[in-house]
Amino acid sequence: MKNGLKEINETVGVWGSLLCDNQGAIIADQTPPALNKATLENISRHVLETFTTVGAELAGMSEVVLHYHQRKLFVMDMQQALLIVVCTPSVDIPLLRMSANVVLANWQTDPKIKKQLEKAFVERL
Amino acid sequence: MVEVLRGNLAQLSLLDILRMLSSGRRSGRLDVRQGTKTGEIYLQRGAILHAVAGPQIGESCIYTLMGWLEGEFSFTPDVPAPERSIQAPTEQLLLEAARQAEQWADIKEVLSSTDVVFNISPSGSTSTISLKPIEWQVLAQVNGERSVKEIADLLELQEFDVAKIFYSLTSAGLLYEVEGGKRSFQEIVQESFFEGLTENFNEVMGPIGPVIIEDEIKMMGETRDAFPQSKAAELVERVSLEISDSGKRAEFQKKMLALLRG
Numbered sequence: 571m572k573n574g575l576k577e578i579n580e581t582v583g584v585w586g587s588l589l590c591d592n593q594g595a596i597i598a599d600q601t602p603p604a605l606n607k608a609t610l611e612n613i614s615r616h617v618l619e620t621f622t623t624v625g626a627e628l629a630g631m632s633e634v635v636l637h638y639h640q641r642k643l644f645v646m647d648m649q650q651a652l653l654i655v656v657c658t659p660s661v662d663i664p665l666l667r668m669s670a671n672v673v674l675a676n677w678q679t680d681p682k683i684k685k686q687l688e689k690a691f692v693e694r695l
Numbered sequence: 696m697v698e699v700l701r702g703n704l705a706q707l708s709l710l711d712i713l714r715m716l717s718s719g720r721r722s723g724r725l726d727v728r729q730g731t732k733t734g735e736i737y738l739q740r741g742a743i744l745h746a747v748a749g750p751q752i753g754e755s756c757i758y759t760l761m762g763w764l765e766g767e768f769s770f771t772p773d774v775p776a777p778e779r780s781i782q783a784p785t786e787q788l789l790l791e792a793a794r795q796a797e798q799w800a801d802i803k804e805v806l807s808s809t810d811v812v813f814n815i816s817p818s819g820s821t822s823t824i825s826l827k828p829i830e831w832q833v834l835a836q837v838n839g840e841r842s843v844k845e846i847a848d849l850l851e852l853q854e855f856d857v858a859k860i861f862y863s864l865t866s867a868g869l870l871y872e873v874e875g876g877k878r879s880f881q882e883i884v885q886e887s888f889f890e891g892l893t894e895n896f897n898e899v900m901g902p903i904g905p906v907i908i909e910d911e912i913k914m915m916g917e918t919r920d921a922f923p924q925s926k927a928a929e930l931v932e933r934v935s936l937e938i939s940d941s942g943k944r945a946e947f948q949k950k951m952l953a954l955l956r957g
Contacts, residue, residue: 672949
């Protein structure tokens, strides 16, 4: 799983990436030391809340980009978990999206990762 | 501050965005960006109350922003309007905007983007032409270097009005588009990128592949011989959406990622 996140991190402009479960707990992360566990969980909860609120209005939404003054958060909904990528504002979103798609497609065919995700699955609040 | 709606004007027009926000009775600020230029439109329960873009403010500003065919937008909900500069009913504004959008569709046949550069045709027109003062002012600024957008800025006119003039002057044979124009200042993708894209895409899609690629390039308002590097990933993503098998799509994207990353 970490290798997949590392692959996503190779995209220019990506700071780090993480996977959180449907209640905001971190499943895996590849992030710089500046982003400690408390910060990551904070980000996850915030993203989850936004995703749930917006998702309720826009049915079928599977991706969202959140913009902050100096950072951009790219989020993909995998149903069992959320993939969160922390980027600089200038990141090439189509390139990042493709990179994430490729990794997610690999995960879907990897029995070990599928099992890990199933194990981590919790209902979304 | 969190934004919940964001996208590209080339994919979703400002008119469509405003229609959506208006019918959804949304409140907040819609930010529009085109290069270094920015504009703001404020809505309250679906009604457009205020718009500002540089020195321009109010209703005319909406029409100027409608002329931005490329760029980015983002909507931040629940940001109140600092003032009210638009009194006209929103339905009326959107109707006028729709009328202008139809005209833009005609203009775009000649003018793919307001970044395009024109020069004065050495052969000129074959018939007698009378020019209005404003048309003469625009024509006097055409030098084979300034883009339509730059001329609009220089004359402090709306891009839509200037684009209309370029449309009529070009149709009359007075102007011609300078190949490459602005693009010479941007990084252009290498031909090897298109070779790789075509080869990988053809493997999945067969002989229809090159047709789809050309269509997407056209829809992005670009040409193959002056395609900007900054849009290469977007093009790959757009064509990959034509691959219905998700496994094959991921495989294609993987190959293209390797190519894009060099």
